[in-house]
Amino acid sequence: MIKNYFSIAIRSFRANLQYTFVNLAGLSVGLMSVFLIISYLTFELSFDKHYSNSDRIYQIISEEKGTAPFIKTAEVPDVLGATLHAEFPEIEAHTAFSDYERTVWVNDKPHTLNSVTGATNFVQVFNLPFVYGNASTCFSQPQSVVLSQKAADELFPGESPIGKSIKLSKNSSPVYTVTGLIRNVPPNTVFKADIIFALNKDNAPNILDFTSYSAFGTQYILLKPGGDIEKLQQKIGGFLKKYKTNQKQDIGFIKLTDIHLRASDISAELDNTVNIKYIYILSGVCALILIIACINYINLTTARSLQRIKEVGIRKTLGSSRKQLAFQFIGESFLFFAVALVLAMLLSYLVWPFFISMLNIQLPLSYLFTIPNILLLVAAGLLSGILSGVYPSLLVSGAQSAGILKKEPRSFFLNFRLRKVLIVTQFALSTILIICTLVIWDQFKYLRNRPLGFAKDHLLFLPKADIENHQYAFKKALIDYPNVENVSFSDIQVGSGFGVYSSNTNPSDTAKRLDFAYISADYDFVKTWKIKLKEGRLFSETITRDAINFDSLAKKCKDPNVYSTRPIIVSESLVKALNISNPINHVLREGSPSGTIIGVLKDFQLTTLKETSPLLIYDLLRKSSFAYTYIRVKDSNLPETISHIENTWKTFFPNETFTYTFADDKLNRLYDSERRQTQIFTYFASIAIIISAIGLYCLASLVVKQRNKEIGIRKVMGASISNIAIMISSDFLILIVTALIIAFPVAYLAMQHWLQDYPFRIDIEWMTFAIAAILTVSVGMLTVELQVIAAARLDPVKSLKTE
Structure with missing residues (x-):
């Protein structure tokens, strides 16, 4: 059968x-x-x-819950992991690592790799699979390095990498020796590791202090088999009291397998999170x-x-x-x-x-x-x-x-009622997808195109390098080139945040917190970035007080109050937040550094618009050993200009790798997740509306076949094709309009909820719904009309005979 x-x-x-x-x-x-x-x-x-x-590895996070907004950060004291390990017997080991791109040199050729620098037991805690060597001895000797198979093939094609030498710059020392080879780290990992370096020394147990500390990368603990993270979390309160940390401070843990999807609200987190x-x-x-x-x-x-x-x-x-x-x-x-x-x-x-x-x-x-x-x-x-x-x-x-x-x-x-319900459901779902796609697209465009308070076009920056001995000569060599408008040095990297932060309780509302960020840059920072000055003045090489090194002066006179006379420039939002009525010559003691305000800049956004900018304090970078170089170039002859910049760089810094990044490219990469969402929704919303149109086409076919006799009689009685088309199409139009009425509020509420994650966001406009309605009605009615008109054009005699 x-x-x-x-x-x-x-x-x-x-x-x-x-x-x-x-x-x-x-x-x-x-x-x-x-x-x-x-x-x-x-x-x-x-x-x-x-x-x-993986089921026993947890990342350590710090939480400050005293003031709003609450801070959750993966940036914790270097000593925290070691202290927890010493205090709690259920912890088997602790480790730390930081991942970033690094350029290495082999046979005088540079190679940029995904680098991890970690504690010597990093490869043991994460149990990375070795092809050659082993986790317990690979870092037993100083200046040892471990490669992935992919990196080994790139650096030493056709050769065994074990025992080979790697440098961090062309003529630098020390030389690193390859002591281990691991399998390629798969893409579904929160870190990328083509090459692994060990810290010079592991964290040594010192006194834990959350008020002043250094933080390296992200820290992890490995529980012993059978260890219970919830019981460990319950003991943390007593641990914090023992070490007399801030009462508002708390320590938490997030499971390794949860970091990728559940750590997007944790600052200083790994980049590979969703x-x-x-x-x-x-x-x-x-x-x-x-x-x-x-x-x-x-x-x-x-x-x-x-x-x-x-x-x-x-x-x-x-x-x-x-x-x-x-x-x-x-x-x-x-x-x-x-x-x-x-x-x-x-x-x-x-x-x-x-x-x-x-x-x-x-x-x-x-x-x-x-x-x-x-x-x-x-x-x-x-x-x-x-x-x-x-x-x-x-x-x-x-x-x-x-x-x-x-x-x-x-x-x-x-049962046409059920079929009508199905069609309404189908088109309502398709319309919801269309509206969501339009809103996500508008938000994406808004994030990419909203003015940031500085001119991001034609602004490129060079990597941080030791420029102290050649700072002024290097700058002059660049400025003398006709296609270079301005040059500036700064310790901040566009799109990557600020080097130094501090927080204070809001004096006007103690339940809230004010976050400050410190910018250290030279005289031409504002001019190069094209930031607008609201009031006051900028730093000037002709004013003696601007050039004073206040750090040296404070040490010399042993008076910390000297800092209050240091000239600083602040952002407009800082003035508003502290309610300063006359900011010029106002002595700022909140935040860091303290000083006397000489100028106020219009607000500008250095990082992604997915987060609010802190209150900015700009202090003069008088002379720097390490800084980023920002270059404002003209639009013409860009390849020629970049070639000149590269040659100038190699002249002054022959041991440093030359790379450059345009500010707008770096900022655009910050919105990759929004770009992916937009493309995915556009792709699948298109598929949904096409499938829905096919379904409506078939329903129209069914209705037309059921009403063939009626259509024939109406034609015999003198009805025109357009009259018949309007008569039958009106029924389907009611279904589509019903779908729109259902879809609009659902899509609006869903998108309002989605937009809450963005401090800078669009308002959902009526035009979005109008476009969705026009598109849905046009596709639906075009589909129906093709069937109806085809049936209406048939000979009514045949219709009556075949009914």
């Missing part, structure tokens, strides 16, 4: 190739979208679960696509069931039970979804390179076709196939056999 059902299903599919193609296309594209999203979600959820110790909300949003999109595809299948199947009603009548007359007929139609649905699953996997294979490039991640094809991903897709597809086949099978199998063969009108009743 099953073989017979299979043969009937194949003949049925072949009998109407247009139906089969349209249905398979919509369903396959929908399942492809689900497969791609599932693959990406499983990748995001798999971070750091491959380490054998807000868990994005995962929820994508999961919702995945569900919406699947629901829309299933609704589409139900509509298509029901529409085509009219053509098979005689088959059902004959089968029932020959003795087939309703259960057998229902089983047959559910089986056909099952088979149809199975074929669609195969096509979805094939489409996913073809689309995967485009998909991962859109997400800006490097994942091999093996991450797509994993057994868990395939099982999830098959389970979702087959379950959807069975559920989607239930309604059409019950509908057709319940028809009265005698009435069908006699062509009685009530023998086969189609």
Whole structure:
């Protein structure tokens, strides 16, 4: 019997190739979208679960809860991990590391690698797999280094890297020796490690002090097997009292496997983190696509069931039970979804390179076709196939056999109310996706294009280097070039925050906190960055007091009050926050450094607009050993200008690697997650609206077939094609408008909630809803009109004969 059902299903599919193609296309594209999203979600959820110790590794975080906003930071005292290890026996080990890009030299050639500098037991705690060497001895000798297989192939192609030498600059010493080789760190890890250095010495247990400390990278503890992090957390209160830390201070822990998705609110965190909300949003999109595809299948199947009603009548007359007929139609649905699953996997294979490039991640094809991903897709597809086949099978199998063969009108009743509900649901979901896409796109454009208070175009910066002995000569050599407008040195890096922070309780509201940031830059900082001066003056080389080294002066006279006479420039927001009515010559004692205000700058945003800028204090950088070089260039002959800058750099700093970054490029990279969201929503919203249009096309086809006789009579009575089209289309227009009415408030509330994460955000405008409405109505009505006009153009005589 099953073989017979299979043969009937194949003949049925072949009998109407247009139906089969349209249905398979919509369903396959929908399942492809689900497969791609599932693959990406499983990748995001798999971070750091491959380490054998991952369930026992926890990152240490500090929390300050006394004033709002609360601070959660991964920047903790160097000694904290060692102190916790010494105090609590359930801790097996502690470690720390910092990851960043670093340029190394091999055979006088520079190579930029993802570098990790960590405690000597870093590779042991994380249990990195070694190809050569081992974790316990690889850093037993000074100036040892461990490479990944990828880095070894780049630095020493075709050779064994063990025992080979690596330098940090062309002519520098000491020389590092390769003592270990590890397997490549997979991309689903919170750190990137092509090359691993050890700290000169591990953290030594000293007295813990949260008021003044140095912080290196991020710190971790490894619990002993069976250790309970919750019980450890309960003991922290007594630990803090013992070491007399700030009463508002608390210490917390976050599991290694949770860092990637649940640490976006922790400052000084690793770069490779994602807000868990994005995962929820994508999961919702995945569900919406699947629901829309299933609704589409139900509509298509029901529409085509009219053509098979005689088959059902004959089968029932020959003795087939309703259960057998229902089983047959559910089986056909099952088979149809199975074929669609195969096509979805094939489409996913073809689309995967485009998909991962859109997400800006490097994942091999093996991450797509994993057994868990395939099982999830098959389970979702087959379950959807069975559920989607239930309604059409019950509908057709319940028809009265005698009435069908006699062509009685009530023998086969189609529940148009349910079908209308499905269409409204389908278009409401599609409209929600469209509105969300438009809002996310507008927010993304706003973040990228909102004025930052300085001119980010044509401003490039060079890496931090030892410029003390050549600072002025180097600057003059650059300025003398006609395509260079200005040059400035500063300790801050655009897009990466500030070097020094401090906090004070807000004097006007003790429940709130004021965050200050310290900028150290030379005389030409404001001029080079093109920041506007609101009032007062800038630093000047002709004013003696500006050039005084107040650090040396304070040490010499042993009077810390000398700092109150130091000239400083502040931001407009600082003046407002402290309610300073006459800021010029006002002595600022809040924040760091203290001094006398000589000028007020208009507010400018140095970092991402996803966070608020602290209150800025600008102190003069009189002479610096290490600083970033900022160069304002003209728009013309950029390659020539950059070549000149490179040659000048190599002349003054031959042992330093030359790299440059444009400020606007660096700032744009800060919004990669928003760019990915925008592209994903645009991609999948387009798919949703296309699938919905296919479903509406089939419903229009069904309605037109049911009303063929009516259309013929109206044409005979003199109705025009446009009259008939308007009459039938109005019913569908009501469905689409109903979908819009449902979608608008849902999308608005969802996007308002999403925007709360951004301190700088757009207002959702009515134009967004108007565009979504126009797009939805246009696609829907165009789809319906194609069917209606085709039916209205038929010869009414044929319509009346075939009804």
